[in-house]
Amino acid sequence: xxxxxxxxHALVAGTFxxxxxxxMGVFVIARGMSFLTHTLAEIGFAGxxxxxxxxxxxxxxMLLFTVLSSAMVGQLGVRSARRENVISAVSALFLGxxxxxxxxxxxxxxxxxxxxxxxxxxxxxxEVWQVVILSIVVAVVTLLMxxxxxxxxxxxxxxxxxGINGAIISIVFLIMLALSVSVAAQxxxxxLIFILLTLPAASARYFVHSVSSMIALxxxxxxxxxxxxxTLGYLTNWPTSFFIATIEVIFxxxxxxxxxxx
Amino acid sequence: xxxxxxxYGPVNIIKDLSFKLAQGEFLxxxxxxGVGKTTLVRSLLGILKPRAGKIDFADxxxxxxxGYVPQSRNLDEEYPIxxxxxxxxxxxxxxxxxxxxxxxxKVTSILKQTDLMKxxxxxxxxxxxxxxxxxxxxxxxxxxxxxxxxxxxxxxxxVEMKQELLxxxxxxxxxxxxSVIFITHDLPLARRYSDSYLLMTKQQEYTTGPINRLxxxxxxxx
Ligand SMILES: Nc1ncnc2c1ncn2[C@@H]1O[C@H](COP(=O)(O)OP(=O)(O)OP(=O)(O)O)[C@@H](O)[C@H]1O
Ligand SMILES: [Mg+2]
Numbered sequence: 293x294x295x296x297x298x299x300x301h302a303l304v305a306g307t308f309x310x311x312x313x314x315x316m317g318v319f320v321i322a323r324g325m326s327f328l329t330h331t332l333a334e335i336g337f338a339g340x341x342x343x344x345x346x347x348x349x350x351x352x353x354m355l356l357f358t359v360l361s362s363a364m365v366g367q368l369g370v371r372s373a374r375r376e377n378v379i380s381a382v383s384a385l386f387l388g389x390x391x392x393x394x395x396x397x398x399x400x401x402x403x404x405x406x407x408x409x410x411x412x413x414x415x416x417x418x419e420v421w422q423v424v425i426l427s428i429v430v431a432v433v434t435l436l437m438x439x440x441x442x443x444x445x446x447x448x449x450x451x452x453x454x455g456i457n458g459a460i461i462s463i464v465f466l467i468m469l470a471l472s473v474s475v476a477a478q479x480x481x482x483x484l485i486f487i488l489l490t491l492p493a494a495s496a497r498y499f500v501h502s503v504s505s506m507i508a509l510x511x512x513x514x515x516x517x518x519x520x521x522x523t524l525g526y527l528t529n530w531p532t533s534f535f536i537a538t539i540e541v542i543f544x545x546x547x548x549x550x551x552x553x554x
Numbered sequence: 555x556x557x558x559x560x561x562y563g564p565v566n567i568i569k570d571l572s573f574k575l576a577q578g579e580f581l582x583x584x585x586x587x588g589v590g591k592t593t594l595v596r597s598l599l600g601i602l603k604p605r606a607g608k609i610d611f612a613d614x615x616x617x618x619x620x621g622y623v624p625q626s627r628n629l630d631e632e633y634p635i636x637x638x639x640x641x642x643x644x645x646x647x648x649x650x651x652x653x654x655x656x657x658x659x660k661v662t663s664i665l666k667q668t669d670l671m672k673x674x675x676x677x678x679x680x681x682x683x684x685x686x687x688x689x690x691x692x693x694x695x696x697x698x699x700x701x702x703x704x705x706x707x708x709x710x711x712x713v714e715m716k717q718e719l720l721x722x723x724x725x726x727x728x729x730x731x732x733s734v735i736f737i738t739h740d741l742p743l744a745r746r747y748s749d750s751y752l753l754m755t756k757q758q759e760y761t762t763g764p765i766n767r768l769x770x771x772x773x774x775x776x
Contacts, residue, residue: 324635332625338716381678435651436649438649438651439645439646439648439649439651442643443643443646446635446639446640446643447627447629447640447643447693448628449626449627449628450627450643450644450690451602451643452623453599453601453622453624454622454644454646455600456646477556497634501634501635501636501639501675501676501677502635502636502638502639503635503639504651504652506634506635
């Protein structure tokens with residue numbers, strides 16, 4: 293199967309995406325931002341639809357919308373943006389916009405499906421490059437602020453009294469999250485973003501109890517799910533997202549059982 | 555510290571407060587809820603800028619190395635990371651994602667001093683109240699602060715645990731010549747472990763002196 297270009301592209305992009313999602317997920321959960329991540333994905337959907345409408349690649353539209361909105365959330369303050377009613381209103385607005393853009397662009401329904409549910413098989417070489425570069429940016433920025441981000445995410449009270457500037461960390465993190473959401477949507481689609489961005493990290497928490505090992509295991513779960521999912525998708529012709537989702541849920545359930553037993 | 559006035563918005567919470575703290579001294583701050591004890595600490599830490607007056611540190615390095623155990627922490631039972639990892643969060647001299655052998659040794663040493671080695675690899679969420687307080691203390695002590703501030707760290711502990719925690723603090727204080735500010739509502743505890751006191755009242759009157767001179771009148775509940 294590796295003799296096909298499209299499979300090689302899918303695997304390379306999938307690997308990079310899984311690595312950053314596995315890493316970011318640990319912080320997303322620690323910061324209590326799962327819900328916000330989901331909203332960001334819906335905003336990404338509107339962005340992709342907008343891209344479709346004006347003839348851009350979906351990824352660019354997503355990047356535009358998610359990065360702009362995360363900068364806005366950063367200004368608003370994450371705390372107020374985390375309130376559920378604010379989030380619901382924002383979700384509603386952007387999902388509505390997304391539907392409008394799709395209707396206005398005369399593309400077929402399949403483009404909408406691939407935005408919502410992902411289509412890693414069929415990703416072009418230039419898109420692979422874009423994914424790889426964005427992933428490297430996210431990884432480098434996160435590693436540069438790793439200690440502060442870790443302190444702020446796992447003990448915000450302690451971080452504050454030790455002079456860490458939480459506002460800056462929050463904004464930078466949100467922008468990195470926006471980039472991660474946009475690239476992750478290339479594989480699993482914007483509707484299923486949490487399959488890669490929160491589930492692997494949530495599972496890892498059941499098995500290990502240090503930040504570094506949680507990140508390692510979470511990346512492991514994400515990568516394993518993606519590889520298996522892409523392979524099974526190729527063999528069966530069923531949607532990759534379906535397999536990745538199922539595999540990640542299985543990891544999660546195993547974690548849950550493991551945790552309950554110990 | 556002289557003539558400190560600190561406020562949130564237009565309201566002065568602390569008005570014209572002066573006191574001195576010597577190196578290695580153990581000061582207890584006593585006062586009813588809401589008199590501004592935590593506000594005073596926030597001013598000391600530089601989180602809150604004083605409206606008037608100033609805080610003088612004998613040496614500027616003190617201001618940048620204050621160990622503070624905050625009044626409340628938002629960690630629940632599900633809190634996933636280990637005691638060791640939690641304490642390590644305060645290692646910030648390096649930017650590298652991994653810990654150097656030196657840093658690991660520093661963490662181990664502080665875990666030993668705070669009697670946490672036995673549970674170092676257990677999730678902090680599963681630790682008892684006393685163990686949690688010791689972990690908070692260990693995190694605050696990690697960078698060998700010249701000034702340690704405890705904001706009601708003993709409030710949720712039973713009598714025995716309170717004594718344990720303060721014994722650890724006093725041991726560290728004596729060994730490192732650390733100054734300690736201990737905020738508490740527990741007078742016997744303050745009398746037993748501190749050198750001096752600062753009494754704050756709702757009327758914004760402040761008295762200070764050696765702890766054996768502390769007299770609390772009937773009308774003053776603390
Ligand atoms: N961030 C804030 N903004 C506005 N007012 C505040 C803020 N924090 C505290 N206050 C007010 O300042 C006053 C003093 O609060 P502070 O927390 O310093 O009291 P305290 O002496 O520490 O009380 P306690 O014993 O309950 O901890 C209170 O009236 C409180 O409502
Ligand atoms: Mg207080």
